[in-house]
Amino acid sequence: MDPASAIGVTSAVITFLEFSWKVVRNAKEIYDSADGCSNDNLTRESVARSMQAFSRKLQPPDSSAITPEYEGICNLSSECQSISSEILKIFNSVKIGGDKSKYAAFLAGLKTWRCKKDLIQLEERLTQCGAQLSLELSYLKSEQMTYSLDQIRSLVTDDTSKLQQIQRNVDELRQTAEANLGTDILAQVRDILQRQDAVLDRVCQDRILRSLCPSDMDSRYNQVHLPADETFTWVLDPKQRRKSNCSTKDDESDRPSGYWVSRQRQMQLQSNKKFVDWLAVSDGIFHVSGKLGSGKSTLMKLLYTHPRTRKELEVWSASKKLFMSNFYFWKPGTSSQNSLNGLYRSLLYSILTEYPELIPSVLPGYWDQAKKDRAVIQSPFLISPEIIERSLFMLLKNELFYKSRRLCIFIDGLDEFVGSGQHDYRTLVDILDTWVQDSHKNLKLCVSSREENVFMNRYQEYQRLRLHQMTWYDLRGYTKKNLSHLQNKALPDKLSYEVASKAQGIFLWCTLVVQALRRDIEVDPHNSFAGSSVRESSIMELLDELPTDLEDIFRYILNRLSRRKKRNLYQTLSMLKVSAESPEINPVTLWLIAYSFLDEYNKDAGFALIRESDEGPNGNTASREERMKYALRKLQHESGGLLEAVENTLMGRDEMAWRELGYTSDGPNRPIAISYVHRSVPEILERSEFASERKAMLGSFNAADAIANLSLAHWRFCVGSMPQNPNLFPGLARFVLEISSDKTNFKFLDTLDFLSQGYVCDEAGNCAVPFIYDSDTRRRIIGWVTPNYHTAEENRTHGNFNTLFMALKFRRYDYVLWRMQHRAHGIGSPIKKAMLAAILFRHPVPEHVSGDLEHELFNIGCFADSFSTGFTQLPYNDKNLHVHNVECLTIWRDFLAVNWYFWYLYGSIDRRGFSHWLESFLNRGVLCEFEVFITRSTEKEYATINLGDVEVRMWSDYATDSSEYQKTVQATRIFDSDTVYTLADWLRVIDLPNLDRILFLLEENNSVLSHHCANEESLQDPFTCFLGRACIPPAVPMELGNAYTTLQVILSEAIGG
Template structure:
């Protein structure tokens, strides 16, 4: 048989089999249907007609010598022809005679079912030829090859030779394409590009900062991150890392870079004369196994590379290339390329040095954190694999990768070639929100736009979800201002992401992660937790009392050790929490915080009851924090912490330990804290008055106690070169402020030196201010402190320098803390405390009034306040509260509540009456009221002269309030203009002893006036004589 005849016959057989396969599918549909010859039957008939045409060509020449392979080819052609004739004959019987007749169609349907078995036999024969008789088909393929080889160029004329070469050339190139496509199809897998396609396109103008070097005044364009990326594109550097929080937009940026022409422009500078080949893969953990595995990475990159450069296939997959070439063209067999084979093929590609002479490669791999680790291949293995790629290529491969800020990735890739995405997208977010919400630019809409971006905290995903909700609400005619409350509503999509992250935590990490979440939430109400503080978690695991042990093993740690320890802690916590927590840098210090504001709300609503791996049973979070903070204090070198910072540490420990009832005898935690604080105290000089460990700051009340004694030492600290501020650090004073009375009482009994100086006594008194701390005053008095002991005034401006007694200070507290009302427990404690003061000799002859200050009034404290609450005692006026500064609301509240009581209290509230101590006692209605009144009367009888001090003798110092001028009480308006002689006479009539006291007081005043006049006269005479002499 001549070569042309054999080739033509073989081509006809192949075409016939191709139509035969189509006939199989169509025939099966007809047989399985219930209506017989359907619309597809006519389609089958047309296919069969074409088969008939091909079959007519399946005739081999009869008068030619044939070898065995040629005989097989002829037999196969004859068998195909016979089967086609049977199928066409069968279809003729099944076809309805009249296509428009329903009856004929019904008859055809019955025939179809009746002859179904006969049709099946014919179809099986065709399948046998297409699939079962693969040996014949393979021999056919070999026959074609041998025919090609046998058809020597010398066997034909020159014209025939030219035609034959063209025919064979076309056949070979077509087969090459078919073979290549089969291998590419075997490398591809379902969902290979699904993640890339699902990532949203970057919003208009978003990310333009990464390519534009000149942004005018916008500093983001000069950020080192974008500059580093632009430089990397055209350099020989191997990898570039895009890091960021969860939902910060990393995948969107990676898709933007893959498609952007500026990316190729920069890479072509690096490529030079070589051909640039790009490939990409986006990991996706919620997807299929291949979408989150190294096998999927290898296959996807190989597919992209070999699709661009199919000429590499024989070198990269040589075994598969031979296999696919040996397969019949019509057999659509899928090659099974596994993980190992894909890895070996990719390694073969990377190590093929001749490829890099004319080619260079850049891979974009997104979401390394979305890769699903296995026991053999974890994150560390993956980053080592990526590093080998660039090493093997010797400058022929670049990789741009993205991931969350997990330690394994931050350690593996250079920080100099990294972008931290959340630091660069604020302007993009503002533009996105404005455009999507169609912001008008007015003040109200801009406030909401800025609020959305601020609350987004670098998470573009959260911002886009909020904007999506806002846009949906706009359709329901909601105004922008109405939607502001939506910003505090948890987003279900984001919660699902958080749930996924928690579920991906390793079992061994979950309890530690739960503890860190609880610590962060607890510490939000006070002092933040630093990296050094968190570094002691392992120490706490070994010994829950490690910070109170002596000797302390981490005492006076050096700087290098601290840096290593802090870096180690940051990495460990990053690994424990999968990016849900981070250390936030506020410019002064770093502290543990949530990555996004939605996380604490999500954790509060999540039910951990069913998951024992997150169970913190038996662990008291406050106790852990106290030990960690104390450990940090004891690690710090002496005098290296400012008093203000030390005060925050100490107060946090005292307050938290008090909250969870940790402080029990022998008070090991607070005693160790006191010992540690002493190492940081500032010795000012030898004067005990200026030698406190700290001046005053209270953290849990509306008053700043630093003001209490500020004026007392203000003049002195001006002379200090570096006083570093003053604040309370002594645990005794902080415990008094926090209401930890058990420790203070025990300390007062065991260490009386706490009250060794009037300064320390005053400090403790100032700290004991709330109703729960009133019992401390009884202990202080019992230990011998006099009610007349002098301390600085509690409230008021620093312009007023007079000291006040312990008793007056306490009276100020009654007015400012307990007016107009007090709870039952506080009333009981206050009554007993007042009784204790009176039993220890306190003078009840004091009163209070509200005044409107006159300019230049020398009798009242120099303050800018218009309204002041004053205490009059011992012919002196002390200012307790004013309506200026941050405490003004307190005085207004007192005045408002007292006015509502009516009567004398209303007059007092508007500055028209003076309230004495007795009236104040009657107002509170103490349980021991009778005892207190008896003590007041007893004091007055014993000290008749003192009682006169309750008499109002400074009416001229007060100017009536505006409300007082229109008072509904005529007696009040009369009191504003009439002299007070009648009132004084009435008081004298009721108390004859008071008449004598008043007369004596008047004589004393006159004597003093004469004395001062005489002194001035003598001074003037001396001055005149001196001037005359000189």
């Protein structure tokens, strides 16, 4: 045998021996095993069965109900299940059946060896599939955790007590985790804590952003319509413009003005190139100029929203992230819409909303305060205009800010800016120039204005678009589209050419003229004569009669209205003006349905104040739709085209009120409001000729009263038989309280209270934490209901709408006095009196009404100390406060405890207000049960005050080495440790303005107390002991509380006599 053959035979023998050994080894393992399977296969089979069972669990019972986020997981689980089944099928095929002979084991080992390659491939596939499935599940778990934390964030944003509890739980979890948990679990807990910290940071971010956000920030932007189809498209897409006008080319060539039409098209192409080049390449400021009513705002909205704008700007921003924002100046609007501060606030809010991680460096003081007081999340900060201006200017010139960003901001209506003091148009353009220059080519602006000299001189022609010179095609297309219903198809062509030529680039003139033509044509609703030469001639004559000046067209429209329609128009314009001037935090909108009741209001101004629930405006779904149609017809016929109905899209701002009116943002009942057809309408009608006529027409018409009553009629009509949840009422009440200074609307406010009866937290025990409304979107917690007065869960909140409470909040003491004199029974329960007192004590009473008002408060028991109320301003569940016998707090005791609490822990006390109300109490003969002592230990100092049978203990929440803690202990350095001090001792430390008078009253009242308790026997007298403890015993049923209180007062007077 040659050497090569020998080597080959030897190799074959070795390979055969290796194969034989593996087969024999597998056979032996199979023979020895109880399951008739090798050890390796047993492990593999176990893994495959586990994966098969796990994958089966991930499959939904109904595959058609799989949501997109679960689709990948379901597909992967199906694949894992299929692979596992194939592996198990192979394992079953190589197992020994009933015969466990050596020969059977040998055959099984041989099969196992043959299937090894297939098993390895299947196992590799299963491993890859399982890894991907694990990745998908981890991602979904992370998303779900993030969603859950976001849900917590959204909940705590409306519930401070929940946030406090979460914060406490997190702190406890941190301490436990560090001490007791193993390494693996500790890592997971730390991950959860980091996520929780991120959520709590977002709560702080939201609080600051809400403090910056004007309630009407986007209202003007939302009022501006996007252009009609194919209008203004030449600015960003000239090809589409040429395509849409190709059919009119021959028509134009026959006309004398054909040259100018061609010239305008050329200007459009040049402007398109100019603007697109600026977007993608150039820097600085691009200026859109135009006449009044030429469509500048509409074009600016198109430019801002068009996808090509962002596409070209991203070329300019290159590797940096692009940020876009906008601001619309509006002269008839609020100060946040027409002032520099409004511009600053809006831009800072937009930037920080996009980049919330910048908040700590841009507003460090407010960030630190938000982090420290995370439980006070409902109260926005009052950020001054100076801080907003300084923060924005520092940000816009910060090189680090621009390191990874480029900004493009669109600002509409520079001429709508309302200056104040030394601020004028020149100030505005100087500021904008400064921003651009300081950004080192990282910020550019697109602005629009009328052709005022200051703007035309400052901005360069090569970066300007003069809109009114280039809109002939757009005007013609708009006219033709809106007259396309005419039977004579040649007539729209002829009219559109004439209207476009007469309009001189002013879209508003074109809009008003087209509407006038449509109204005239509708005299013949079937336009059966529209094709006749007589009818065509009359329409063309009407067009020739219409004035070409914008102010003249307004005059023409008004002169064609009947006296009644003109009066209604002026009334509606007045209501829109009042609506624009309403409080920014709570604007009152003139809804279309509310407007539909204007005729009823003119007949009877109190028509909506009927108290019977089955009377007054009331409607179901069908009648609602009919009224909407009626209102639209009414608006079209009575406004002459100067007003329009627009959809209001500010859902987030007043969502509760919307839902109360049955509106939804995505349903059939979309919110429709009245608005000007153009922002120049109020400006033109304010001119002398129109103003004098309007004044004569309106007479004694009260626009604020009208819009309030129409809004109430709107609510009553839309609510119908639905459950009454007065979410709209706080906004209406605030509007009336702030905009009206006389007694005109007292009955209106009283009606709101009547209609919302049952919405004040009372002895029903339905809440633990009552709050009052500042408006329909803002609420403030006013205190806590004591445990014996409620059966609700610990942190359940309850909204209290009460016009009396709101009047106190907004210092309308004239209404408070009127209400108590005319309907005091509405606040007869102890808890209502306590809530009333709590709000009152936070706001000093003006001197000109204080005497009468305090007399009425005394009459209803707000200064009495003879009954507990079930309400306190002390957060008795707080971790740094403990109150023993909290249910025994009276209004007087609570007043003292709360003022000590804020003075001791926060160094805050209104000396003037505290002394005023303290003297009022003492003048009514309240008995002083106030003792305080300070306990100092090696750990923390704490203070204890005794108020009869109520004990309040409090200590600082800050670390002992913090400056805040040092402020707390510094306040009480004058007090020796463990020494009892009286109220007089504390008052001397505060140094009140009327201290001598208060000390005299204290001594006099204490002598009365000493007289009643002069000897041991009198102290044992049951009546005296009963009076000495103001707390209503827990055994007394709640419904007997008022009777119990009355008995105390009677006994007190009897003994006093």
